[in-house]
Amino acid sequence: MSDEPTPPPALVKCLVWDLDNTLWRGTLLEDAEVLLPDGMRELIVELDSRGILQSVCSRNDHDLAWSRLEELGLAEYFVLPEIGWGRKSDAVARIAERLNFAHRTIAFIDDQPAERAEVAFRLPDVRCYPAEEAASLAGRPEFSPAVSTVDSRRRREMYRAGFRREAERTRFEGPDEEFLRSLELEMRIGRATHEELSRVEELTLRTSQMNATGVHYPDRVLRELMADPGHEVLVVTLTDRFGPHGAVGVLLLEKRPEVWHLKLLATSCRVVSFGAGATILSWLVDQAARAGTHLLADFRGTDRNRMMEIAYRFAGFDEQPCVCREAATAPAGAEGVQRLHLAPVRQPAPTYVRVEAVRLTGREPADGVVTSRV
The missing domain is CATH 3.40.50.1000 (HAD superfamily/HAD-like)
Incomplete structure (x- = not known):
């Protein structure tokens, strides 16, 4: 037994x-x-x-x-x-x-x-x-979910708004990008607050299709990472003209001078069709390019998260080893985890979503936020 x-x-x-x-x-x-x-x-x-x-x-x-x-x-x-x-x-x-x-x-x-x-x-x-x-x-x-958040208490309303979006998309005549532009999407990427931790934990617990490692980070671990100056705990929220989608993504990032290590990226499956994962990765790649650092990303395949692997590959991550000194001395990944590498270059701003995001380069304005939109 x-x-x-x-x-x-x-x-x-x-x-x-x-x-x-x-x-x-x-x-x-x-x-x-x-x-x-x-x-x-x-x-x-x-x-x-x-x-x-x-x-x-x-x-x-x-x-x-x-x-x-x-x-x-x-x-x-x-x-x-x-x-x-x-x-x-x-x-x-x-x-x-x-x-x-x-x-x-x-x-x-x-x-x-x-x-x-x-x-x-x-x-x-x-x-x-x-x-x-x-x-x-x-x-x-x-x-009995472990946490109760503002987003969980309004989940029904957010799904109903999603059904209205679907109905409008069905009626819309034109390219997908034109429809996305018509939604007036606004994405915000910011450092997690203590009030947002429950939603971050919920995302790591509930999200299976778009969780890069399938790992659940409990509240205690998230608080430790937030207190560590070498880590970033970032929350992504999305809104459009139909209303808020709520918190739709979380990134856990370890920052070293020569390499940034993306330990987790999880996004809600509700925003896959809006290209949320690609937009988040493009923003991160651009930030790393500004900082002149390499990117490593952990990926553990499950029976549900094939789409997340595709998002990493499409962003340019591959299994070629990182040549920087810090990557060579970094601890090996856990069993079953692939460590993907990217030498980042500057990325164009998205064409259909307004992104308001904290800068991670250390050369940021007083409020730490930059807005971009084509």
Whole structure:
């Protein structure tokens, strides 16, 4: 028997609710009135405050069911509702695809064993719960993120704004770059504050597709790095005319005179289509070129982060060894970590996003911020 501790379950990012005899008591098409069980409203509000999205998958008349959710004051808490007569596994899969969430971060709750079995068979990574366990969900570790942030408390609103962007993008006629320019994107890259640390930790914990190493940095380690003058802990936020995306990226950078070592780059998968990772890397490469230093970047491949490797390669990082003295004496990477190298050159300003960023070169204005836009 292994003495290794059991790893914690993956956090649930979206809980998909059945309605009849699950979210409410009774069957909508048969009973004169359906009511919420005691504590159900409080549970939905609590999960929402933790940044857990919630949706609906129900065999029902759509207009009638949605009208009842509105009457109960709960409709606003549910995104991408799937109310109709199709197979529930298909509906849950569509929700996961629209959210761009891995199936292992999706949970489904239903009173019918056959429905749970059908979803579990076709979507084996989705966690399924019987309706009678609803009251216990808030106390389970998979529904209990370690940190609660401003961004997590408004995650539902940010995703809704994202759906409006998607709809406009579908209607937009013209090149992608023209659409991005129409969004009036503004990116800010700044040193993390103590108030922002919880969001930084959350990004390293929740982001899997766009995390260059898959490493989670807890609050204690982040505070130590912030206090170390040889390290930079940087937070990236993004806004556009639809509203804030919130904090969408984090960089952990060790700075030496001859080489800067990017230990972690993680960005939210929600901003992949806006080229956020490429914009961040371009800014960092330009800063390193200004400072006359080489760049090293850690990358550990996982089954989810192939896109991050592509972003590094596209930015010019490769596995050629760095010839500078400090790189030769730097500690080797952890097992499974590739150390990529780049000899940076100055980069052009982005053409579709306004970047307001701290300068890392030591030759910065009093507030440490520079703005660039073509």
